[in-house]
Amino acid sequence: xxxxxxxxxxxxxxxxxxxxxxxxxxxxxxxxxxxxxxxxxxxxxxxxxxxxxxxxxxxxxxxxxxxxxxxxxxxxxxxxxxxxxxxxxxxxxxxxxxxxxxxxxxxxxxxxxxxxxxxxxxxxxxxxxxxxxxxxxxxxxxxxxxxxxxxxxxxxxxxxxxxxxxxxxxxxxxxx
Numbered sequence: 001x002x003x004x005x006x007x008x009x010x011x012x013x014x015x016x017x018x019x020x021x022x023x024x025x026x027x028x029x030x031x032x033x034x035x036x037x038x039x040x041x042x043x044x045x046x047x048x049x050x051x052x053x054x055x056x057x058x059x060x061x062x063x064x065x066x067x068x069x070x071x072x073x074x075x076x077x078x079x080x081x082x083x084x085x086x087x088x089x090x091x092x093x094x095x096x097x098x099x100x101x102x103x104x105x106x107x108x109x110x111x112x113x114x115x116x117x118x119x120x121x122x123x124x125x126x127x128x129x130x131x132x133x134x135x136x137x138x139x140x141x142x143x144x145x146x147x148x149x150x151x152x153x154x155x156x157x158x159x160x161x162x163x164x165x166x167x168x169x170x171x172x173x174x175x176x
Contacts, residue, residue: 051098
């Protein structure tokens with residue numbers, strides 16, 4: 001419930017500090033403001049182009065299109081399509097809509113208010129993939145060391161010194 005209140009306060013901040021010149025967009029924002037329970041289906045995020053349902057609201061000097069609604073593989077520029085889908089979605093309780101505002105202080109303000117959510121649909125960047133590979137490599141090495149250490153311990157318990165030497169050599173080669 002606190003999350004919804006934070007979203008409601010953030011939406012109020014947007015409406016008061018950045019009123020949109022497009023009347024229909026303001027009606028959509030006012031609808032969300034008047035129905036805070038609907039905010040459970042809204043996630044303030046970034047890169048909404050990658051989300052299954054994303055709405056990006058731009059302000060005229062920055063872009064020609066005041067609104068871009070991304071729905072799966074389709075792009076719409078009419079607020080009535082986004083509004084209709086949002087209302088149907090909230091009845092079906094289907095999936096969240098990711099909302100992004102193209103204003104200078106949007107991300108900073110949303111982060112400070114604790115409402116900016118990471119968009120899980122943004123593609124993995126190569127640097128992230130490199131970090132994952134490094135982590136997996138480290139985990140694999142640790143597991144390998146553990147397995148070899150267990151085999152060394154077993155050979156020690158059985159006084160099998162030939163196997164001990166072989167496992168120690170393999171342990172050392174695994175460190176390289």
